Structure formats: C-alpha cells, structure tokens
Amino acid sequence: MVADLRCRDCGRTYAASADEPWRCDCGHPLDYAEPALPDRGSAPAPKALDRDLGLWAFQSFLPEAPLVTLGEGFTPLVDADDWDAAFKLEYLFPTGSFKDRGATTTLSRAAALGVDKVVEDSSGNAGAAIATYAARAGIDADVYVPDDVKQSKLVAIQRAGARPVRIEGDREAVTEACVAAASEGDAYYASHAWNPAFYAGTATLAYEIAAQRDWSAPDAVVLPLGHGTLFLGAYRGFRALREAGYVDRVPKLLAGQAAGYAPIAAELHADDDDDEPGNRLTTALESSEDVPTNEIADGIQIAEPAREAQLFDAIADSGGDAIAIDGDAVEGELDRLHRAGFYVEPTSAVATAALREYRRRGVVAPDDDVVVPLTGSGMKTL
Numbered sequence: 001m002v003a004d005l006r007c008r009d010c011g012r013t014y015a016a017s018a019d020e021p022w023r024c025d026c027g028h029p030l031d032y033a034e035p036a037l038p039d040r041g042s043a044p045a046p047k048a049l050d051r052d053l054g055l056w057a058f059q060s061f062l063p064e065a066p067l068v069t070l071g072e073g074f075t076p077l078v079d080a081d082d083w084d085a086a087f088k089l090e091y092l093f094p095t096g097s098f099k100d101r102g103a104t105t106t107l108s109r110a111a112a113l114g115v116d117k118v119v120e121d122s123s124g125n126a127g128a129a130i131a132t133y134a135a136r137a138g139i140d141a142d143v144y145v146p147d148d149v150k151q152s153k154l155v156a157i158q159r160a161g162a163r164p165v166r167i168e169g170d171r172e173a174v175t176e177a178c179v180a181a182a183s184e185g186d187a188y189y190a191s192h193a194w195n196p197a198f199y200a201g202t203a204t205l206a207y208e209i210a211a212q213r214d215w216s217a218p219d220a221v222v223l224p225l226g227h228g229t230l231f232l233g234a235y236r237g238f239r240a241l242r243e244a245g246y247v248d249r250v251p252k253l254l255a256g257q258a259a260g261y262a263p264i265a266a267e268l269h270a271d272d273d274d275d276e277p278g279n280r281l282t283t284a285l286e287s288s289e290d291v292p293t294n295e296i297a298d299g300i301q302i303a304e305p306a307r308e309a310q311l312f313d314a315i316a317d318s319g320g321d322a323i324a325i326d327g328d329a330v331e332g333e334l335d336r337l338h339r340a341g342f343y344v345e346p347t348s349a350v351a352t353a354a355l356r357e358y359r360r361r362g363v364v365a366p367d368d369d370v371v372v373p374l375t376g377s378g379m380k381t382l
Contacts (some may be wrong), residue, residue: 002112003063005196012077018019018113018130022182022189023232029307031196036063043246048213055101055204056132057284061240063200068137070106072100073204076287080341083308083352085370086167086218088209091344093154095128096377098230101205102198103129106190109197111137118190121178123171124153125376126192126229131162134190141256144178146171150298151334152382167324171301193227193306209371212249217247218369222358223256224266224350224366224375225322226300228311234373234382251371254363255322256354260293261301262324264311269323294327294333321363329353343378351375 002016010184013033014178023029038060042215049057055073056066057254072093081086090098107130109116117140127143134141141162145154151168155251167174167182182189192198210217216236225231231253238250257265297302305311315322331355333349342348342369351372 002109003036004033005030006237007031010082015080016113016236018115019185019187020113022179022191022194024235028289029194032063032200036061036200037240038168038244040060040243043215043244045216049211055104055201055208058204058207060243061203061207061237062105063113064105064108064197066108067111068133069104070094070100070136072104072335074208077209080340080372083337083355083372084366085222085355085366085372087342087343088205088371088373090205090373090375091348091377093131095125095294096379097125097129097201097369098205098375099114099126099129099192100133101132101233102126102154102192102201102229106140106192106195106197107133107137108132108138109195110188110190113188115139115188117141117187119181120185120190120192121145121175122192123301124149124164124380125299127162127164128156128160131157131160132192134162141190142181144174144181146174150380152380165192172304191306192229198229199233199236202230203237205373206228206234206237206241209239215246217241217243217250218250218371220252220254220358220364220370221371222254222256222355222364222372223312223352224297224347224354225257226261226302227305228264228307229253230373230375231255232307232314234312235318238318250318253318254354254358255315255319255320256325256357257322258294258297258300258350259326260295261303261306262322263303263308263310264315265324267312268315268321292326294325294330294344294350295332297325297350299345300350321358323354323357325350325357327357329357339375342374344374345376345378345380347376348374349373
C-alpha cells in the first residue's frame with residue numbers, strides 16, 4: 001500500500017494516487033501522513049546491514065518500496081585530515097550526485113502509483129537523476145532546465161531518454177514553467193523540492209553516516225543549501241534515528257549558501273556586523289554593488305526555497321546555522337579539494353568553504369567531530 005500524504009499546516013490528508021497534488025490546496029508542502037519508523041529498541045549491528053541493497057538497507061525507515069533502484073547508497077565515509085573532518089563521497093552515485101537518493105524513492109513512488117509520465121525542474125543534477133531513474137522505471141520524463149544549463153548535465157538528461165525543456169530566465173522561471181505543465185494534469189510532478197518521497201530518500205544520508213560510525217552522530221554536519229533537499233533530509237534522518245533510539249542526538253546542521261542567493265542566511269544574520277565576512281548578503285531579488293553573487297555554485301542558486309519554514313525549524317532544532325559563501329572562497333576550496341584527490345563540482349566546495357568559515361567564527365570547535373557530504377562529481381562541470 002502506498003502511503004498517504006498530509007499537510008502539516010492545515011492538517012488536510014490526501015489519498016495516494018497518480019493524481020495526488022504536488023502541494024496542499026492551502027499552498028504549503030505535503031509530507032507523509034504517518035512516518036516510517038522501526039520499533040524502538042536496539043539498533044542492528046552495522047555489519048548486519050545488507051549493503052548490497054544500498055540505501056534500501058534502511059527499509060524500516062522508508063515509506064516507499066524499492067521498485068526503482070540502481071544499487072545507490074552507502075557511499076564511502078573517509079577521513080579528510082587536511083580539513084579535520086570526514087567526507088561523505090556523495091559524488092560516487094550512479095548519476096554523480098546525491099540526488100539519486102531522492103530519485104530512487106520518488107520514482108519508486110511514481111511506479112507504485114502507476115504513473116506514466118513525470119516532470120521535473122532542475123539546474124542539472126536532479127534532472128539527470130530523475131531522468132535516469134525514470135528510464136529505469138520505464139516512465140516518460142520531461143525535465144525543465146535553465147537555457148544556460150551545463151552541457152554535461154543536458155547530455156545526461158538526453159541520453160537517459162528524457163526530453164529536456166529549456167526555459168529562458170532565472171531559476172524561478174524554470175520552476176514556474178514546470179509547475180504550469182504539471183498543473184495541466186497529464187504528468188506527475190517529481191519535484192526534488194516539493195515531493196515528500198524525495199526527502200525520504202535524502203534522509204538516508206543520516207542513516208548511512210550513523211551506521212558507518214557504529215550508530216553515533218557527529219557533532220556537526222556541514223552541507224550546501226539551495227532548496228535544502230539534502231539539508232532537510234539529513235535533519236529528518238537524524239531525528240528519526242533519535243526517535244528510534246539508534247542515536248542519542250541530532251547533530252548541529254550547518255549550511256553554506258551561495259552569496260547572492262542566500263535567503264536563509266540573510267534572515268538569520270540580518271542584524272550581524274556588516275563587516276563580518278559572509279554577512280553582507282543579497283537575494284536574487286535584491287542587488288548591491290558591495291555584494292558579488294556567487295555564480296560558480298550554480299547548483300544552489302535558489303532565491304525562494306520551497307520548504308523555507310521547515311528549513312528554519314531544522315536549523316533551530318539542531319542548533320545549526322546558515323551563512324553565505326562567495327565565489328572566490330569556493331574557487332579556492334575547489335582547487336584544494338581537487339589537489340587532495342576529491343574531484344567534485346563547485347557546489348561541493350561551498351560546504352568545505354563554509355566549514356572553514358564556521359571554524360573561524362568559533363561555531364565549530366577545534367575538537368568537534370565533523371562530517372561534510374561532497375555532493376556532486378567534477379564530471380558535471382565538463
């Protein structure tokens with residue numbers, strides 16, 4: 001049986017169906033009506049998990065059945081001594097980014113519902129993931145992308161058999177065009193920003209980190225943040241682990257946003273000293289000659305996150321934060337990562353640049369135990 005959906009804001013419940021709405025009639029996002037949790041008790045021995053199942057080894061935490069999978073998950077967790085942290089190598093997924101976590105659960109839901117066609121809007125990585133998993137499911141897909149999408153990401157979408165729909169204008173224009181297509185009723189909106197199944201998939205990041213650490217949570221996890229699919233997924237995952245009794249706390253969740261596209265950081269630091277690096281912020285709707293936008297981290301150039309209120313709640317509950325990172329800092333960190341053998345795309349370097357800044361500010365202490373997901377492959381920039 002496919003799980004029903006519910007709006008946390010107004011309480012309305014929607015029965016699972018191929019025609020289910022992509023958001024509540026009240027305008028707020030939908031989530032699962034009932035969470036998927038194992039019986040509270042002792043966590044299984046990490047070595048007892050069937051890693052051949054990938055992230056689906058955590059089926060007791062997942063509200064979907066593994067109908068569409070490519071063996072994704074259990075990416076390596078490796079020491080990164082130069083950063084005094086551990087890196088989770090999310091760029092080693094089938095399509096080269098963490099978005100496969102959400103694509104496998106979202107397309108599994110679509111398949112269970114008998115969906116014939118999906119639509120998605122994406123700057124590249126989510127589109128490539130949805131296109132690939134739709135191909136695996138035998139479901140048609142249209143992926144709405146910015147007109148200036150990187151060629152490598154466009155090719156990945158096309159080679160999977162999906163139809164890319166290039167839209168002129170900013171990232172919000174792409175979303176509006178895709179929503180209009182989904183609203184016509186002939187396609188299922190497999191949105192990485194709105195669809196709750198996607199967040200059920202990204203929550204597996206937390207399950208894997210905890211299992212790879214013998215069921216312990218780190219002090220902090222530092223992530224890039226655009227729409228917040230990985231950030232919010234990590235929060236939900238660690239919270240579920242705590243509720244199940246597998247870990248004793250939710251780590252501090254710390255975000256790095258692209259300067260110029262940093263609405264969460266701007267709100268959190270509105271009253272900060274303007275001379276503090278990273279605090280002079282703008283959104284895509286505001287401009288300032290003093291604040292250059294971060295154009296290199298194209299994967300997180302989101303001015304209006306779909307689940308903004310939930311992101312603020314996750315930051316508050318975890319004792320976390322969000323700061324803006326400029327392009328120069330990202331370029332410096334990207335070179336440093338590549339020289340250390342981590343061939344990632346620029347958005348990944350936002351997280352390590354943020355870690356450096358959080359340490360400088362004292363938010364992350366010298367002896368804190370830190371995990372940083374490296375979210376996308378450098379192959380995406382070719």
